[in-house]
Amino acid sequence: MLRRLFVTSLLAFSFAGNALAADAQVAVFAGGCFWSTQKAFDHVKGVTNTRAGFMGGSVKNPSYEDVVSGRTGHVEAVEVTYDPDQVSYQQLLDTYWHSTDPTTKARVICDGGDNYRTAIFTFSDAQYNAAVASKQAVGRQLNKPIYTLIVKSTNTGLPFYPAEDYHQHYWQTHAAHYNAYYVGCGRGPALKKLWGDQAG
Numbered sequence: 001m002l003r004r005l006f007v008t009s010l011l012a013f014s015f016a017g018n019a020l021a022a023d024a025q026v027a028v029f030a031g032g033c034f035w036s037t038q039k040a041f042d043h044v045k046g047v048t049n050t051r052a053g054f055m056g057g058s059v060k061n062p063s064y065e066d067v068v069s070g071r072t073g074h075v076e077a078v079e080v081t082y083d084p085d086q087v088s089y090q091q092l093l094d095t096y097w098h099s100t101d102p103t104t105k106a107r108v109i110c111d112g113g114d115n116y117r118t119a120i121f122t123f124s125d126a127q128y129n130a131a132v133a134s135k136q137a138v139g140r141q142l143n144k145p146i147y148t149l150i151v152k153s154t155n156t157g158l159p160f161y162p163a164e165d166y167h168q169h170y171w172q173t174h175a176a177h178y179n180a181y182y183v184g185c186g187r188g189p190a191l192k193k194l195w196g197d198q199a200g
Contacts, residue, residue, distance in 0.1 A: 075114070109187050122151065
């Protein structure tokens with residue numbers, strides 16, 4: 001796995017999360033490499049905080065190494081806190097789809113394994129219904145099967161676990177390593193081929 005070559009011997013960086021406003025909402029998206037998914041949402045106006053982490057598995061407080069082993073059931077995911085007065089959930093869905101490849105099972109471009117499968121974790125009926133409708137629209141647009149799971153998180157009892165500090169906003173704090181991964185993975189050209197000018 002190409003990305004893991006850049007994870008060893010790194011300094012830890014910590015980020016203080018923004019205070020959760022009374023009207024803020026939360027969404028969670030798994031789009032393969034959480035470095036890239038977090039980068040996509042860090043650029044969205046109205047997103048007040050993002051955290052890279054893990055969701056959907058059965059092991060409490062997993063480490064990155066636990067998850068990439070493929071034995072915990074988690075996927076790499078990004079928790080997005082946003083102000084619905086500035087950005088809609090539909091806009092977040094659009095950002096999500098255009099930053100990943102939902103047309104393959106247990107793989108996003110160069111990253112393969114169950115921990116890289118795509119998923120949308122929803123926290124209300126409105127989010128769930130919007131995600132399902134959006135998935136159907138993407139399938140029609142691409143004319144391909146869409147393998148992204150839509151999960152009602154309130155029914156699973158499986159929490160979001162933040163990843164280690166050095167993974168947070170990795171595209172900024174370890175820009176050289178991230179760019180080497182991004183280029184080596186071919187993520188940019190692959191997304192451009194799939195989404196054209198909509199690619200994130």
